[in-house]
Amino acid sequence: MRPVTFSQISLDLNEMYLKHVSLFRSPSSRHGMAEEAKKLAGYAAVDNHVQNNQVVGVGSGSTIVYAVDRLAERVRQEKLNIVCVPTSFQARQLILQHGLTLSDLDRHPELDVAIDGADEVDAALTLIKGGGGCLTQEKIVAGCAKHFIVIADFRKDSSVLGQQWKKGVPIEVIPMAYVPVSRTIAKRFGGEAVLRMAVSKAGPVVTDNSNFILDWKFEHTHNWKEVNIAIKMIPGVVETGLFVGMAERVYFGMEDGNVGVRDPPVN
Numbered sequence: 001m002r003p004v005t006f007s008q009i010s011l012d013l014n015e016m017y018l019k020h021v022s023l024f025r026s027p028s029s030r031h032g033m034a035e036e037a038k039k040l041a042g043y044a045a046v047d048n049h050v051q052n053n054q055v056v057g058v059g060s061g062s063t064i065v066y067a068v069d070r071l072a073e074r075v076r077q078e079k080l081n082i083v084c085v086p087t088s089f090q091a092r093q094l095i096l097q098h099g100l101t102l103s104d105l106d107r108h109p110e111l112d113v114a115i116d117g118a119d120e121v122d123a124a125l126t127l128i129k130g131g132g133g134c135l136t137q138e139k140i141v142a143g144c145a146k147h148f149i150v151i152a153d154f155r156k157d158s159s160v161l162g163q164q165w166k167k168g169v170p171i172e173v174i175p176m177a178y179v180p181v182s183r184t185i186a187k188r189f190g191g192e193a194v195l196r197m198a199v200s201k202a203g204p205v206v207t208d209n210s211n212f213i214l215d216w217k218f219e220h221t222h223n224w225k226e227v228n229i230a231i232k233m234i235p236g237v238v239e240t241g242l243f244v245g246m247a248e249r250v251y252f253g254m255e256d257g258n259v260g261v262r263d264p265p266v267n
Contacts, residue, residue: 037153037253042066044251044259045115045151052080055108057141058095059116060088060134063151067115072098083108087116087141088134089208105144114145118152119241120165121250125150125264126224128161130170130241133196133207139239142246150250157252157260160221168217170196170241177236178212184234189227191218211238 046067050056058068075082083103086092095102116138119131127150129135142148158164171193173181182193193214196205204212216231228242245264252260 033255034153034155036257037255038063038151039066039069040253040257040259041151041153041251042068042115042253043070044253045149046070046074049113049115049147049149050074050080050082051112052078052082054112055083055085055103055110057111057114057116057145058084058086058091059114059138059141060086060091061117061132063117063153064091064115065094067151068094068098068100072100075100085111085141085144087114087138088132090132090134105140109144111141111145113147113149114142115149115151116142118150118156118243118247118250119167120156120158120161120163121150121152121247121252121262122161122163123159123265125247125250125262126161126245127243127247128165128169128241129243130172130213131165131167133170133205133213135170135241136172136207136209136211136239139243139246142243147248148246150247151253152250153253154255154260161224162218162221166217168194168215171214171216171231172207172209172211172238172240173214174236174238175210175212178214181234181236182214185214185216185231188230189216189218189222190220191216193217209238 083101084095085103085108086095118127118129120128129138178195185193193216196213196215198205224242225244228240228244231237231240250262254260
C-alpha cells in the first residue's frame, strides 16, 4: 500500500473545500458577495446605457446606490451633461449628494433611459418591485423612459415570480380603501393581501405619496398582465408592483464576479 503524502492530503482537502464552500459560507460573506454583485450590475448598466446629453431616470433601493456612484464618477471624469429625474425621496437625496443635476417630470417628461432595481425578475422579464415602497413613482418614471434598464444581484433571478421573493406583490392603496381592496384581492385571486407595517414607527408604512401598501402573497403563478390590469381596476388601488412588459434588459451581478444579461424572450 503506497503511503499518502501530506501534499496529497492537502490537495484532497482543498478540493473538498472548493466543492462545499458554498455550504459553509457565512451570512456575512454571502451579503458581501451580494453587495459586490449589485455594484457589478449597476456599473454595467451605467456604462452601457448612459451617454452625454441624456435625461436619466434614477430608481430607488440598495442596488441603485452603486449605479449613481458610477454615474457621478463618469460625469466627473468624462464631463458629461446629465440630468437626473428621481423616483423617490431616497433617489432625490442620492442625486443631490453626488452633485448631479436634479430635475423632474414637469421639466423633463421624456427620459432617455431609466435605471432601477427589482425585488424579483422572472424568465419573461416580468418584475416585482416595491419592496422599498416606491413602486408608483418608479413605474411612472420607467413609463416615461425610452429605455428601461433593470439591475439586480443573483438572488433576484427566478424562473417564475415567487420562487425567490416570498414577500408578495406590493400594491399601493388609498388609506381609506385598504380593507376592501385587501378583501377583494383575496376573494378574486386567492392568497392574502396584508397591510405593510412600519419597523421604526407605530402603524403602517406610508409611501412618498401618503398612501398605504398591501403585500399580496399569492398562492400560484398567474397571467401577470391580466392580473395587473384587474387589480388596478379595483377602486382605491393606486398602482401595483407588477412591471409587465416594461424592462428592456436586466443586468444580474453574479456570484462568480461576472455580469449576466437577460433580454425579453422573442415571441
